[in-house]
Amino acid sequence: MHPLDDLRHATVTVVGAGQAGLSAAHHLRLRGFVAAEGSAVSGSGSGSRSGSGSGPGPGPGSADTAPTFVVVDAGEAPGGAWQHRWESLRMATVNGIFDLPGMALPPVDESEPSRVAVPRYFTAYEEAEQLRVHRPVQVTRVDAVDDDPAGLLRVESDAGTWTTSALVNATGTWDEPVLPDVPGASSFTGRQLHTREYVSAAEFAGRRVAVVGGGISAVQLLDEISRVATTLWYTRREPVFLDHDFTSGSDGVDVERRVAEDAAAGRLPGSIVSYTGLIWTGYAREAARRGVLERRPMFTAMGPRHVVEADGSTTSVDAVLWATGFRPSVGHLDGLDLRGPLGGVPLVGTRAARDRRVHLIGFGPSQSTVGANRAGRAAVRELARDLLGRDG
Known part of the structure; x- marks a missing residue:
C-alpha cells in the first residue's frame, strides 16, 4: 500500500x-x-x-x-x-x-x-x-x-x-529541460546530453565538445570541460558580462521588477541570465584567460559527426552539451x-x-x-x- x-x-x-x-x-x-x-x-x-x-x-x-x-x-x-x-x-x-x-x-x-x-x-x-x-x-x-x-x-x-x-x-x-529543435540533430551519431544528465568532465577527456547556451551553467561547464577536452561555445546572442553583482542595489530591484512584470502578464519566463547578464566570477575569468570563452554564433544544423556553422562551414564535434535551461x-x-x-x-x-x-x-x-x-x-x-x- x-x-x-x-x-x-x-x-x-x-x-x-x-x-x-x-x-x-x-x-x-x-x-x-x-x-x-x-x-x-x-x-x-x-x-x-x-x-x-x-x-x-x-x-x-x-x-x-x-x-x-x-x-x-x-x-x-x-x-x-x-x-x-x-x-x-x-x-x-x-x-x-x-x-x-x-x-x-x-x-x-x-x-x-x-x-x-x-x-x-x-x-x-x-x-x-x-x-x-x-x-x-x-x-x-x-x-x-x-x-x-x-x-x-x-x-x-x-x-x-x-x-x-x-x-x-x-x-x-x-x-522540463529545454532542447532546441536543430535540423539534423537526430542524425548526429556522437553524444548529446542536457546539463541535467552531466556528471563530470572526465567522460569527455580528449574529445571535441560543443557547449550550447549563454547562462551560468554553460560558463561553469566550459571552464571545467575545457581542462580535459577541446570545447566550442555556441550561443544565440552575444553574452553580456557584468563587473558587479546584479543582486544588490538598483540593478537587483530592476531585475525583480522586470521578471514580475513578465509573470503578471503571462509571458513565458526567460532564464535568469536573460534578465541579469553574467557575472565575472573567478571561474569565468579563468576560462577567459585560457581563451575558452570565444563565443560562436549558434550553428544552423547538425550532421553525423559535425555541426554546420552560421557561415555554412562545418566543424567536427564528438559531443554536444545542451546548457539550454529549463x-x-x-x-x-x-x-x-x-x-x-x-x-x-x-x-x-x-x-x-x-x-x-x-x-x-x-x-x-x-x-x-x-x-x-x-x-x-x-x-x-x-x-x-x-x-x-x-x-x-
Missing part, C-alpha cells in the same frame, strides 16, 4: 519539496495548519501532529477540525533538484543558497559537492520542522471537482486521488486552463490570475532561493486570508 492510499482530503496541498515548497510548509505550520494524516500515511519527517484523517471530513476552519496541509514530492529523497546537480559543482561555486526560513544553513566545507551538502540540509530541515513530506509521489493532473470557482480541486497522482481546497505548486523546472514543470495543471494568450501562466502575486485556489511559487520572479522563501510566505498569507479569514 502506498503511503497516501488512505488520504483523501487536505485543506492545502503543496506539490514539490524544494526551497519554495519547504518555505510554504513552514509558514502553513506557523499559521496553524497541521499535517494531514491517514491510517496509512508515512513520510520522511517525524511529525506526529494529528490532522483530519482520511476522507473529506468537515470543511476548512470548522469548529471540530484544524485546517490541514500535505506536502508531496516526486523525488526519492529530500533535496529537490540539488540532489541531481553534477558531481563537480562545489559549495564554493554554486549560484547562491539562501537559508530556509527558521533554520540557517550550517557551516559547510566549500569543497563539498552541493549535491551532498544541500540535500543534507534539506533533510535536517524536514526533520526539525516535523514536515511529513510524502515521497515519491508524482502528481499527474489537477482539475476542478465541479464548476464552482470556490469549490474543491481534485489532485490525481500515482499515489491515488484526493481533494483539496487550495494548491501550492512548487514543482520547479528540473523535469521551463516550468506545470503540465499537470493544464486541466485548470491557467495559461494566458502569451503561453505562460499570468500571476497576481503568487496566485494564478485565472484561479485563485492555485499559487505558483519558485516560478517566474521567485525562481531564486531567496525569492522562493518570500513566495512561500506570501502564498500562505493569502491562503490564510482566503480559507481562514486571517490576515497579518
Whole structure:
C-alpha cells in the first residue's frame, strides 16, 4: 500500500519539496495548519501532529477540525533538484543558497559537492520542522471537482486521488529541460546530453565538445570541460558580462521588477541570465584567460559527426552539451486552463490570475532561493486570508 492510499482530503496541498515548497510548509505550520494524516500515511519527517484523517471530513476552519496541509514530492529523497546537480559543482561555486526560513544553513566545507551538502540540509530541515513530506509521489493532473470557482480541486497522482481546497505548486523546472529543435540533430551519431544528465568532465577527456547556451551553467561547464577536452561555445546572442553583482542595489530591484512584470502578464519566463547578464566570477575569468570563452554564433544544423556553422562551414564535434535551461514543470495543471494568450501562466502575486485556489511559487520572479522563501510566505498569507479569514 502506498503511503497516501488512505488520504483523501487536505485543506492545502503543496506539490514539490524544494526551497519554495519547504518555505510554504513552514509558514502553513506557523499559521496553524497541521499535517494531514491517514491510517496509512508515512513520510520522511517525524511529525506526529494529528490532522483530519482520511476522507473529506468537515470543511476548512470548522469548529471540530484544524485546517490541514500535505506536502508531496516526486523525488526519492529530500533535496529537490540539488540532489541531481553534477558531481563537480562545489559549495564554493554554486549560484547562491539562501537559508530556509527558521533554520540557517550550517557551516559547510566549500569543497563539498552541493549535491551532498544541500540535500543534507534539506533533510535536517524536514526533520526539525516535523514536515511529513510524502515521497515519491508524482502528481499527474489537477482539475476542478465541479464548476464552482470556490469549490474543491481534485489532485490525481500515482499515489491515488484526493481533494483539496487550495494548491501550492512548487514543482520547479528540473523535469522540463529545454532542447532546441536543430535540423539534423537526430542524425548526429556522437553524444548529446542536457546539463541535467552531466556528471563530470572526465567522460569527455580528449574529445571535441560543443557547449550550447549563454547562462551560468554553460560558463561553469566550459571552464571545467575545457581542462580535459577541446570545447566550442555556441550561443544565440552575444553574452553580456557584468563587473558587479546584479543582486544588490538598483540593478537587483530592476531585475525583480522586470521578471514580475513578465509573470503578471503571462509571458513565458526567460532564464535568469536573460534578465541579469553574467557575472565575472573567478571561474569565468579563468576560462577567459585560457581563451575558452570565444563565443560562436549558434550553428544552423547538425550532421553525423559535425555541426554546420552560421557561415555554412562545418566543424567536427564528438559531443554536444545542451546548457539550454529549463521551463516550468506545470503540465499537470493544464486541466485548470491557467495559461494566458502569451503561453505562460499570468500571476497576481503568487496566485494564478485565472484561479485563485492555485499559487505558483519558485516560478517566474521567485525562481531564486531567496525569492522562493518570500513566495512561500506570501502564498500562505493569502491562503490564510482566503480559507481562514486571517490576515497579518
